[in-house]
Amino acid sequence: MTRTPRAVPRADPLSPVDTGAPRRKGQLTAPVPGVLMGPQPAEPVGPVSEKPRKRDSIGTQEKILAAAQAEFARHGYDGARVDAIIARAKISKNLLYHHFRSKEDLYVKVLERTYETMRRRHEEVPLVGLEPVAAMRRLCESTFQTFIEEPDVIVMMNTENLHRGKHVAKSPIIRQLYSRLSSTIQTILEQGEARGVFRSGIDPVELYISISALGYFYLSNRYTLSMIFDRDLKSPDNLARRKAHIVDMTLAYLTAGLPPAGPLLPAETL
């Protein structure tokens, strides 16, 4: 954390993108082969200029964005280093500034990408045809699962909130990603209420915030929580238990106070 090179932190199975490689110092500026490169596809070892790598603008930008996302998601905005990004992307510094205006511009692009990821994951989950209780269970599970499989999302959102939503406010792309989700939830709630399995008066926004919160906080704060409660929150067992708990809590909330008809306890079955 000081100027001394960071020690390699313990591997985190929830952050597959993170290489955890030590950074800092000048040797990262020069593209030293073998460092930070990981297992590369066996390239024909020959003299220089043999590999037919072309000039690929969008491909390069993708590389840069991926590297930047890894870096921003690992260290936040202020902790991220442009030199580390170019080292990860294995490009020269000027190339980065050729494609992106500044570090901040690059960050905004990564942020938009992050929200796009969330939107895509949401739309991949079919909820419309399902029975209300099943749909809600599905929503809870997929939300949590998305946070598990896309850990960068959490850090990016935390970082953006540390900066008080400065960039989200300026990015018109981000603002309208959740409209469909909101109406989908609304529909599910109405169907559930009509069928008598959900109570009335549920605020869909409040509900979605809660469903997200139950998984998000668990994962984003897992380091301090694991320490405080002396429990490895990211073990597969505990992750599965947490997922069931989120479903349980959400459905209990939605069905509370209803006449004890059939589907009062579906949260227990899993």
Added chain:
Amino acid sequence: MTRTPRAVPRADPLSPVDTGAPRRKGQLTAPVPGVLMGPQPAEPVGPVSEKPRKRDSIGTQEKILAAAQAEFARHGYDGARVDAIIARAKISKNLLYHHFRSKEDLYVKVLERTYETMRRRHEEVPLVGLEPVAAMRRLCESTFQTFIEEPDVIVMMNTENLHRGKHVAKSPIIRQLYSRLSSTIQTILEQGEARGVFRSGIDPVELYISISALGYFYLSNRYTLSMIFDRDLKSPDNLARRKAHIVDMTLAYLTAGLPPAGPLLPAETL
């Protein structure tokens, strides 16, 4: 965010500690009067060395810690500037390094302070004598209220988790702060189960994480959430609604599936 001085962000009623004053640049190194000082008590304008400021070691350390907390809670570890801290504390740089080994050392002290705050707030809330449902409602409300009144806690914890709990792991003070809370919750759950108002099989850790999550996430991510859902989450109305929602959801979870005896719907009454 770049080298240009930050614009003063919009005032945040939830972060009373934050001054939001622009930083950066050299004028912060020298204690220029009138900058970053806010309304000072009308001091007798006279020649130098007239004011009777004494040598107060622990008082100065308190000042430094308070300034550091404000700075770290505003910008995170990497975004925080030592020069900004000494400017806030109105001391010389030497004095800071006289009392604290390094920026990181100072950060750890602030972090311990943060956890101490949480512990104190928890212990201030009497839960032991209450009836189980009332105790749980109280726990939900006070947890949320603490996050509202101590906004620095949220950013400090987020920052620490960005750094993967590196410092919490090394600080023995922090590790054992929550043991009493954990057993208190356990007791409440047992009492509730014995009286037939709570169901059995509740994991107190999972429960406490959820109670925290429902308020923490709402507040820590309020900037992006407000943007996405176009709703001012920190308005008094919405804060009150959220608090009720947290209580509602928690009690619904605790009482789900019980025979519809008397206290099945206490969550609605508020």
Added chain:
DNA sequence: TCCATAACTAACCATCTGGTCCAATAGATG
């Protein structure tokens, strides 16, 4: 084939930033 343009590189720069050195002054303590 030729050339404008865009992809790309290496060296470099201005500034920032955490931290130190070298005094010097003034309360507190015994």
Added chain:
DNA sequence: CATCTATTGGACCAGATGGTTAGTTATGGA
């Protein structure tokens, strides 16, 4: 009084950091 220790002041530093400049090479269209 002597001796710590708190405190200030400010110059100063090495390394880090975001960004730029000057120059090189491949690509694709005319």
